[in-house]
Amino acid sequence: MPNRSIELNPVSRVTVGAVGEPGHRTFYIQARKGAELVTLVCEKEQVSALCLALQQWLDELRVKYPKGANFVRLDMDMELEQPLTPVFRVGQMGLGYDEKNDLIVLVLTELLPEDVNPEEAATIRLFCSRAQIDAFSRRGVEVVAKGRPICPLCGKPMDPEGNIQGFCPRRNGHADEVIFA
Numbered sequence: 001m002p003n004r005s006i007e008l009n010p011v012s013r014v015t016v017g018a019v020g021e022p023g024h025r026t027f028y029i030q031a032r033k034g035a036e037l038v039t040l041v042c043e044k045e046q047v048s049a050l051c052l053a054l055q056q057w058l059d060e061l062r063v064k065y066p067k068g069a070n071f072v073r074l075d076m077d078m079e080l081e082q083p084l085t086p087v088f089r090v091g092q093m094g095l096g097y098d099e100k101n102d103l104i105v106l107v108l109t110e111l112l113p114e115d116v117n118p119e120e121a122a123t124i125r126l127f128c129s130r131a132q133i134d135a136f137s138r139r140g141v142e143v144v145a146k147g148r149p150i151c152p153l154c155g156k157p158m159d160p161e162g163n164i165q166g167f168c169p170r171r172n173g174h175a176d177e178v179i180f181a
Contacts, residue, residue, distance in 0.1 A: 006087070008033040009127040010103055016047055016140040017080040022148045023157065029090065029108065030080055031126045037081060037122055040108055042090040044144060050093055051140035054133050057095055057104065061130065068102040071131040078139040088122055103127040141153075 013032040018025040028045050029040045061068070091111030097104055106128065110121040128136070148157040 004122040005125070006038060006122070007125045007127075008036065008038065009125070011128050011132065014106075014126055014128050014136050015078045015080060016051075016136060016143055018044075018143050019080070019084065022146065025147065027143070028080055028084060028086065029106075031124075031128075032081070034088050038126075039080075039084055039086045040088060040090050040124065041086040044052060046090060046093060047126070047140045048144045049145070050177070051137040053095060054137040054140075055106075057097075057112065058134060058137070061097065061104070065097075065099065065102070068130055071129070071134070073131065073134060075170050078135065078137065087124065091121065095097070098127060101127070103129060104133045 009030050011031045011033050014030070016027070016029050018027045020026055025044070027042050027044050029042055029047075031038050054152050091110040094107035094109075094110040095104065096107060104127075106123045106126040108126070110123070114116060131180050150157060
């Protein structure tokens with residue numbers, strides 16, 4: 001089966017969001033170009049890492065390519081659009097830069113089972129302005145932060161009352177609640 005590829009160049013809208021209660025959320029990346037809407041499922045850690053990388057990328061581009069660095073911060077509706085029908089689950093993510101058009105390229109590749117040839121993975125390329133990427137990364141940080149708090153000792157998620165979900169090895173069998181003095 002040949003590699004399937006979708007390219008939205010440029011996107012008219014790109015966002016990230018989560019559906020469900022903390023601890024049971026599903027994360028999505030979504031992009032639109034005209035009537036074409038592409039929705040992808042991803043992991044919370046992927047969203048977090050991508051948004052951090054995008055913020056660093058914007059800083060690097062500001063220095064290396066200052067011409068497009070003075071964009072207006074977009075304040076727009078970043079909610080996910082319905083229907084939430086994912087094209088695939090994201091496995092790998094990459095970043096690129098189209099210098100000629102001053103667009104940041106998000107490359108999202110399908111997660112495949114280990115027994116499938118990686119060359120068969122679908123790929124989506126999203127060409128986004130710096131302002132769109134800035135809004136996307138700020139939104140992603142906000143969405144990730146709405147989840148369960150993280151134990152400062154072991155890094156595992158905690159429930160709303162401050163109890164660790166599972167065993168915290170750093171507590172060495174002591175109290176279930178983290179108390180900060």
